[in-house]
Amino acid sequence: xxxxxxxxxxxxxxxxxxxxxxxxxxxxxxxxxxxxxxxxxxxxxxxxxxxxxxxxxxxxxxxxxxxxxxxxxxxxxxxxxxxxxxxxxxxxxxxxxxxxxxxxxxxxxxxxxxxxxxxxxxxxxxxxxxxxxxxxxxxxxxxxxxxxxxxxxxxxxxxxxxxxxxxxxxxxxxxxxxxxxxxxxxxxxxxxxxxxxxxxxxxxxxxxxxxxxxxxxxxxxxxxxxxxxxxxxxxxxxxxxxxxxxxxxxxxxxxxxxxxxxxxxxxxxxxxxxxxxxxxxxxxxxxxxxxxxxxxxxxxxxxxxxxxxxxxxxxxxxxxxxxxxxxxxxxxxxxxxxxxxxxxxxxxxxxxxxxxxxxxxxxxxxxxxxxxxxxxxxxxxxxxxxxxxxxxxxxxxxxxxxxxxxxxxxxxxxxxxxxxxxxxxxxxxxxxxxxxxxxxxxxxxxxxxxxxxxxxxxxxxxxxxxxxxxxxxx
Amino acid sequence: xxxxxxxxxxxxxxxxxxxxxxxxxxxxxxxxxxxxxxxxxxxxxxxxxxxxxxxxxxxxxxxxxxxxxxxxxxxxxxxxxxxxxxxxxxxxxxxxxxxxxxxxxxxxxxxxxxxxxxxxxxxxxxxxxxxxxxxxxxxxxxxxxxxxxxxxxxxxxxxxxxxxxxxxxxxxxxxxxxxxxxxxxxxxxxxxxxxxxxxxxxxxxxxxxxxxxxxxxxxxxxxxxxxxxxxxxxxxxxxxxxxxxxxxxxxxxxxxxxxxxxxxxxxxxxxxxxxxxxxxxxxxxxxxxxxxxxxxxxxxxxxxxxxxxxxxxxxxxxxxxxxxxxxxxxxxxxxxxxxxxxxxxxxxxxxxxxxxxxxxxxxxxxxxxxxxxxxxxxxxxxxxxxxxxxxxxxxxxxxxxxxxxxxxxxxxxxxxxxxxxxxxxxxxxxxxxxxxxxxxxxxxxxxxxxxxxxxxxxxxxxxxxxxxxxxxxx
Numbered sequence: 001x002x003x004x005x006x007x008x009x010x011x012x013x014x015x016x017x018x019x020x021x022x023x024x025x026x027x028x029x030x031x032x033x034x035x036x037x038x039x040x041x042x043x044x045x046x047x048x049x050x051x052x053x054x055x056x057x058x059x060x061x062x063x064x065x066x067x068x069x070x071x072x073x074x075x076x077x078x079x080x081x082x083x084x085x086x087x088x089x090x091x092x093x094x095x096x097x098x099x100x101x102x103x104x105x106x107x108x109x110x111x112x113x114x115x116x117x118x119x120x121x122x123x124x125x126x127x128x129x130x131x132x133x134x135x136x137x138x139x140x141x142x143x144x145x146x147x148x149x150x151x152x153x154x155x156x157x158x159x160x161x162x163x164x165x166x167x168x169x170x171x172x173x174x175x176x177x178x179x180x181x182x183x184x185x186x187x188x189x190x191x192x193x194x195x196x197x198x199x200x201x202x203x204x205x206x207x208x209x210x211x212x213x214x215x216x217x218x219x220x221x222x223x224x225x226x227x228x229x230x231x232x233x234x235x236x237x238x239x240x241x242x243x244x245x246x247x248x249x250x251x252x253x254x255x256x257x258x259x260x261x262x263x264x265x266x267x268x269x270x271x272x273x274x275x276x277x278x279x280x281x282x283x284x285x286x287x288x289x290x291x292x293x294x295x296x297x298x299x300x301x302x303x304x305x306x307x308x309x310x311x312x313x314x315x316x317x318x319x320x321x322x323x324x325x326x327x328x329x330x331x332x333x334x335x336x337x338x339x340x341x342x343x344x345x346x347x348x349x350x351x352x353x354x355x356x357x358x359x360x361x362x363x364x365x366x367x368x369x370x371x372x373x374x375x376x377x378x379x380x381x382x383x384x385x386x387x388x389x390x391x392x393x394x395x396x397x398x399x400x401x402x403x404x405x406x407x408x409x410x411x412x413x414x415x416x417x418x419x420x421x422x423x424x425x426x427x428x429x430x431x432x433x434x435x436x437x438x439x440x441x442x443x444x445x446x447x448x449x450x451x452x453x454x455x456x457x458x459x460x461x462x463x464x465x466x467x468x469x470x471x472x473x474x
Numbered sequence: 475x476x477x478x479x480x481x482x483x484x485x486x487x488x489x490x491x492x493x494x495x496x497x498x499x500x501x502x503x504x505x506x507x508x509x510x511x512x513x514x515x516x517x518x519x520x521x522x523x524x525x526x527x528x529x530x531x532x533x534x535x536x537x538x539x540x541x542x543x544x545x546x547x548x549x550x551x552x553x554x555x556x557x558x559x560x561x562x563x564x565x566x567x568x569x570x571x572x573x574x575x576x577x578x579x580x581x582x583x584x585x586x587x588x589x590x591x592x593x594x595x596x597x598x599x600x601x602x603x604x605x606x607x608x609x610x611x612x613x614x615x616x617x618x619x620x621x622x623x624x625x626x627x628x629x630x631x632x633x634x635x636x637x638x639x640x641x642x643x644x645x646x647x648x649x650x651x652x653x654x655x656x657x658x659x660x661x662x663x664x665x666x667x668x669x670x671x672x673x674x675x676x677x678x679x680x681x682x683x684x685x686x687x688x689x690x691x692x693x694x695x696x697x698x699x700x701x702x703x704x705x706x707x708x709x710x711x712x713x714x715x716x717x718x719x720x721x722x723x724x725x726x727x728x729x730x731x732x733x734x735x736x737x738x739x740x741x742x743x744x745x746x747x748x749x750x751x752x753x754x755x756x757x758x759x760x761x762x763x764x765x766x767x768x769x770x771x772x773x774x775x776x777x778x779x780x781x782x783x784x785x786x787x788x789x790x791x792x793x794x795x796x797x798x799x800x801x802x803x804x805x806x807x808x809x810x811x812x813x814x815x816x817x818x819x820x821x822x823x824x825x826x827x828x829x830x831x832x833x834x835x836x837x838x839x840x841x842x843x844x845x846x847x848x849x850x851x852x853x854x855x856x857x858x859x860x861x862x863x864x865x866x867x868x869x870x871x872x873x874x875x876x877x878x879x880x881x882x883x884x885x886x887x888x889x890x891x892x893x894x895x896x897x898x899x900x901x902x903x904x905x906x907x908x909x910x911x912x913x914x915x916x917x918x919x920x921x922x923x924x925x926x927x928x929x930x931x932x933x934x935x936x937x938x939x940x941x942x943x944x945x946x947x948x
Binding site for chain 1: 580582583626627629633638640650652654655656657658659660661662663664665666667668669670671673674676677678679681682694717721725827828829830831858860861862863898899900901902903904905906907908916920921922923924926927928930931932933934935937946947
């Protein structure tokens with residue numbers, strides 16, 4: 001068990017890091033002790049902000065000697081409270097934000113090395129000046145950092161084509177719980193020297209040590225995109241359409257989002273300036289986007305494929321964006337769903353995945369199970385169908401106090417959803433991680449074999465349990 | 475420390491597995507106690523051949539209770555003695571070869587589930603009947619098994635386009651060292667429930683438990699291929715050509731092998747029926763292959779790209795295979811290098827990787843270092859340039875007793891090669907793993923931080939050390 005930092009440890013850390021790197025000031029620390037959504041609140045004995053890998057290593061060595069707990073933090077934009085310390089005030093917040101250099105961009109190899117504190121948007125900008133693109137983006141790109149994105153194996157809207165963070169990490173540098181530096185930045189395409197530490201640190205949520213830098217794959221900047229808003233009968237037909245597009249034009253297919261009519265309807269009701277791309281209502285919609293170099297070829301490919309799908313009766317209607325502004329308008333409908341839903345009242349949100357094939361059945365069956373157990377409850381599924389990952393939101397019955405219903409039934413509703421997911425071999429966290437939010441439900445629903453293996457890894461690498469205790473499996 | 479199996483443990487295992495699954499017969503065990511190249515010889519207290527995951531789990535539970543060591547084995551075609559027991563006779567050989575069912579082929583999803591003992595060639599055949607291809611192949615495909623390929627993160631000749639085994643594994647089932655079954659077969663594209671056990675078991679060489687089945691990604695069977703034999707000035711120009719082809723036609727580029735003239739020369743001297751594809755000799759050659767659906771388009775693409783490269787002075791001459799037979803002839807030159815080299819006398823073989831960018835410098839510099847330390851020693855590099863992975867062979871000086879020279883200097887020569895690789899951030903095992911062959915040199919040359927992390931993982935998952943002791947880091 002980690003111990004409260006002693007005055008002499010705090011003095012040593014202060015001496016090491018100086019004024020810029022060490023703070024116990026409540027006001028300075030406050031923004032970093034609550035997660036961005038305001039759901040989790042913590043306290044910290046100090047906030048440590050080392051500026052180099054060597055400083056991080058020195059911090060960890062001091063804390064390892066003193067058995068003091070460290071909570072790594074990047075942009076504080078996580079979704080599961082993984083970077084928020086506990087309420088004891090005994091943990092040390094380890095901010096990586098001062099490590100914000102892009103160390104190297106190798107244009108020929110398509111690889112850049114960025115430190116953990118580099119903000120995603122800054123990284124996008126830095127590589128774009130070389131005609132390159134880092135093909136991962138998400139809503140929090142103005143605050144999310146490279147270290148946090150690696151440590152949560154972040155996803156986003158381009159996973160279909162480019163994979164999650166894991167697929168884009170060519171190498172990592174990390175400080176291990178004993179304070180030693182693991183330099184795995186060399187981008188080796190083949191390396192069979194035993195267990196893959198790069199993949200182990202991707203998604204480890206700062207529980208095995210702290211990522212200090214990453215070598216990241218880049219692609220050529222896309223200069224053209226084509227977007228379509230497509231009316232379909234059901235998730236089954238959407239999946240059939242996806243398979244078709246994937247086989248024919250998969251290498252340019254970057255987005256394939258599934259949206260039920262109820263979500264579009266909420267957006268149109270609540271978000272000013274929005275309008276439906278198609279004249280008629282359809283049960284479901286697909287937002288599909290191609291990206292590449294050749295605008296005309298992309299347009300021809302999308303139009304040709306969708307015309308054939310119309311002829312085959314696979315889709316009901318299609319609106320093609322005529323220009324960039326219309327593309328943006330289509331995406332705005334998708335990106336406004338959460339905001340529209342909030343305007344409709346509280347909801348329980350679940351970030352889940354199942355094998356892609358089983359997704360239509362889950363979307364059809366889960367509302368039936370919910371309705372039987374919680375009469376009137378409404379379920380909406382939308383999001384990344386091609387990744388087998390939808391945001392599955394459950395709204396209270398109409399005409400009652402939603403907040404009270406959630407307070408009374410929320411935990412049981414979520415348990416029903418997650419149990420169904422586990423039955424299908426799915427994941428109770430597709431994108432966001434476990435953090436503190438899903439720690440207990442993971443321990444309850446995951447298989448004992450898997451949990452034991454996770455605990456074995458944790459214990460093997462961090463036997464004293466100083467890294468991010470209370471998170472994931474801590 | 476594992477203990478010698480007691481008579482009562484052996485009896486319990488015999489009762490569990492029956493006649494087909496349990497043997498202590500020396501003749502029956504003999505083929506499996508020596509690796510296929512005859513370099514490593516071991517003994518075993520018994521050979522266990524369970525036929526189902528449940529039987530594997532029961533075996534492991536009995537052995538875990540008794541602290542008995544298990545050595546998992548698939549096709550016994552590994553390169554580093556990873557599946558050969560030690561000489562004590564106290565270890566139990568755990569053969570997965572009876573688990574040889576392809577459980578399921580999902581054509582729409584492009585995923586098949588194969589048990590650990592399925593032989594690669596059989597798996598190729600099974601999916602091909604559905605018009606699908608498993609895009610990993612290698613010389614040992616007639617004996618190598620799916621479990622062994624996962625556990626060694628096998629590579630082969632199609633890594634450039636499709637990645638190593640790791641990239642093709644969508645899910646795994648494994649029995650953990652406590653005998654529990656980890657069912658991670660559901661092919662989830664997104665799953666952020668902590669440490670990725672799938673990636674951990676890929677390349678773990680049977681030291682963390684035993685893989686019993688894998689869900690594997692398939693692609694559409696390629697119906698067309700186009701092959702070229704290209705004369706180039708140097709590894710630098712070969713790399714420049716690779717970058718060019720990759721940017722222009724990368725999605726069809728499946729092979730890019732680098733071959734020095736000395737290797738071609740040895741093949742032509744020793745292998746009957748071979749002939750040089752080009753009239754003139756060139757310092758280096760590239761064997762490039764495109765694969766896809768559209769034969770004409772592939773041919774046009776390859777011809778157009780290489781004509782432009784000729785005009786740009788990047789390549790010296792090109793021979794295009796006119797048909798499948800000529801493609802096979804080109805590949806035969808490449809695949810005969812090892813045989814021709816053996817006919818030339820003994821050599822020290824090194825399976826190494828460095829970042830792709832540094833490969834030309836390594837190929838140029840390493841012979842200079844070798845020549846300075848071991849006058850007359852000759853180094854040849856050939857293989858998968860696009861993967862940053864070459865087979866780097868060192869031959870004794872001309873006109874001396876080669877075997878005696880290797881006996882006297884072999885270990886020091888290899889240490890010089892591996893030290894150079896490590897200096898460049900490379901790997902002393904690109905494809906073959908560590909096994910028993912490279913265990914000591916790994917312990918000597920790898921960074922203390924990385925070694926400590928590997929040992930931590932091993933200890934965390936297999937604290938009693940019953941899985942494949944003496945291998946990798948054991």
